[in-house]
Amino acid sequence: MDEIRLSVSGATSVITFKASPEDLTGKLQGKNVIVVTDENIFPLYRDLLQNIPVVVIPAGEQEKNLDRAKYLYQELLKHQADRSTWLVGFGGGVITDLTGFVSSTFMRGMNLMFVPTTLLAMVDAAIGGKNGVNLGEYKNMIGTFRQPEQVFVAPDFLQTLPPEELVSGLAEVIKYGLIHDPVILDMLNGKGVETLFSENALLEKLIIRSIRSKVEVVEQDESDHGLRRILNFGHTFGHAVERTHHLSHGEAVSIGMCVAMEWSVLKRMLEPEILKLACKMLDRFGLIPVISPDPDTIIGVMGKDKKIRDGKWVYILLEGPGDPVIRNIDPGEYLAFLHELRNNGFYERIHGKS
Numbered sequence: 001m002d003e004i005r006l007s008v009s010g011a012t013s014v015i016t017f018k019a020s021p022e023d024l025t026g027k028l029q030g031k032n033v034i035v036v037t038d039e040n041i042f043p044l045y046r047d048l049l050q051n052i053p054v055v056v057i058p059a060g061e062q063e064k065n066l067d068r069a070k071y072l073y074q075e076l077l078k079h080q081a082d083r084s085t086w087l088v089g090f091g092g093g094v095i096t097d098l099t100g101f102v103s104s105t106f107m108r109g110m111n112l113m114f115v116p117t118t119l120l121a122m123v124d125a126a127i128g129g130k131n132g133v134n135l136g137e138y139k140n141m142i143g144t145f146r147q148p149e150q151v152f153v154a155p156d157f158l159q160t161l162p163p164e165e166l167v168s169g170l171a172e173v174i175k176y177g178l179i180h181d182p183v184i185l186d187m188l189n190g191k192g193v194e195t196l197f198s199e200n201a202l203l204e205k206l207i208i209r210s211i212r213s214k215v216e217v218v219e220q221d222e223s224d225h226g227l228r229r230i231l232n233f234g235h236t237f238g239h240a241v242e243r244t245h246h247l248s249h250g251e252a253v254s255i256g257m258c259v260a261m262e263w264s265v266l267k268r269m270l271e272p273e274i275l276k277l278a279c280k281m282l283d284r285f286g287l288i289p290v291i292s293p294d295p296d297t298i299i300g301v302m303g304k305d306k307k308i309r310d311g312k313w314v315y316i317l318l319e320g321p322g323d324p325v326i327r328n329i330d331p332g333e334y335l336a337f338l339h340e341l342r343n344n345g346f347y348e349r350i351h352g353k354s
């Protein structure tokens with residue numbers, strides 16, 4: 001097993017990597033723990049959790065709400081949890097976001113461990129200390145910053161993950177390649193979905209490079225006010241089409257990254273060749289469905305994103321692989337740009353159609 005440490009403002013997360021699922025039992029031993037997981041994951045890993053108190057909740061993004069948080073507080077009381085109890089979020093991003101929030105607010109803070117079981121959670125949601133629940137249509141509107149003391153990453157958990165969930169998580173991996181670690185792009189060059197499932201060693205290397213990327217960015221800026229915003233690359237537009245077109249998070253972010261790269265090309269910051277290569281790679285993994293988003297609707301939804309609600313439209317552009325730039329943009333100019341994309345066949349082009 002390897003360890004990566006993430007240290008920010010006095011808090012340290014110990015990220016255990018290359019663990020196997022069976023090592024989890026040892027990790028939990030001797031601790032007073034309560035595991036929270038979802039109804040899909042629990043039956044698959046019941047054996048790992050024998051004799052451990054487990055709270056099982058329904059699966060899905062709609063569970064990330066204050067009612068579910070309240071239910072978990074009540075379960076914690078029932079199990080006589082106190083501040084020395086370890087809350088263990090065992091699952092994907094929904095579970096880590098929800099348990100992260102509950103752990104930081106129950107009695108003003110209890111111990112927290114994440115056991116991510118999706119690619120997205122391993123490389124993103126479980127790392128970096130942001131948690132939250134949705135408030136109606138507003139995503140992650142209520143939340144805190146709270147680094148988990150422990151993160152237990154066992155890539156073998158991905159073997160039971162539905163393929164489309166694995167591919168969706170890959171969009172974040174490619175994002176790290178574009179904004180921080182271009183070696184990731186080299187590693188994925190020429191590869192397709194099949195290799196992702198057959199080459200375990202490749203997947204492990206991608207996970208560890210992605211975790212390192214996120215750790216390096218978050219260690220420089222834990223908050224949302226500085227460098228950390230580069231992690232939002234592709235996400236403001238992405239969140240909007242995720243909502244309006246019912247895309248997976250990975251598909252939405254992938255199209256969002258292509259749009260951000262196209263804007264970067266128009267601003268003469270990025271070589272068109274990089275845009276082409278990156279979108280081709282995303283498309284090879286099936287992450288670019290053809291959509292035709294209505295510019296006004298998109299702008300309306302983007303305006304509700306909490307990252308731009310404070311009046312400034314912050315947008316992450318790219319000067320080259322590993323070279324992101326944080327810029328304020330003019331919503332009017334962006335609206336015209338979105339009209340242009342729709343009219344000139346951009347969304348078909350990135351899908352490789354023309």
Ligand code: ADP
Pocket residue numbers: 038039040041044059060061091092093094095117118119120121125157158159160161162165
């Ligand atoms: P994300 O990490 O993408 O935010 P979720 O927490 O919503 O995702 O999990 C995605 C779906 O995959 C959920 O239905 C969840 O129950 C299921 N799931 C998560 N991890 C596994 C796993 N290792 N094996 C099988 N299903 C899983």
Ligand code: ZN
Pocket residue numbers: 124172235249253
């Ligand atoms: Zn994301």
